[in-house]
Amino acid sequence: MRTLLRSSGLLAVLALPLHAQVASFDCGKASTPTERAICATPELGRKDVTVAAYYQLLLRLKPAAAGMAYREFDDQVRAGQRQWLQDERDACRGDRRCLDRAYDRRTDALLTTFDANAALTFGRALN
Template identity: 55%
Template sequence: MLEFLLLLEALMPAVRLVFVSAWLIGGSLTASAQVASFDCAKAATSTEVAICREPSLGAKDIKMAAYYQILVSVEPASSGMAYREFRDNQRDLQANWVTQARNACEGDVACLELAYDRRIAELTSTIAKSLGLTYGRMCDGG
């Protein structure tokens, strides 16, 4: 029980960040809210235009961006080169996803829906693994 409480205490900053992000992603969006993670007034490609025009894609774009920010922002229990390498790798994976998966859809809504669903699943899986490894070490004394 003590280990669980210590783990819960260690996770609180990350949990707060997740809840705030979920609140921002969830029902708090209004008509004047941002409809994508980028400025739709500057949408230059058919992919960006499709994301801005299709509400479900805009919501997925915001959700994906929030999960990505959580992943690269959560500080590990003990930082070091391995964490910087992890964060840099995540940035590379995100940039590759944008060019090779998202932009490859060229505005095809069904393709974009699938690309976002897959990326969100990858990010949430990585977050779950990373939070467990990062904050679990505090309970293990590592």
């Protein structure tokens, strides 16, 4: 499943509206160096949309990992995203190479979380 999500970009495509989306947020309201760099760089914009789509997917996943309640799982996913935004993405302060690496790491982390919990939701291993 991970390979399908990553290689085809299927999830990112499904998350997009009918028109092309530059980033997961309104670039007209970009106010930080990080937001402006994402909006000005198509590859970073695509990575931003992909991370946002994977994040939304995880919020819809309802595993009961090791007895963890759904709310705890959602809280953990949300806290991880907030921490990543503050400590990694925004810490890049518009540096495109830094942002590229930060988005790659976050994509891997979200996919790892998905892989670890999807079998609990769907009742079978996905690999």
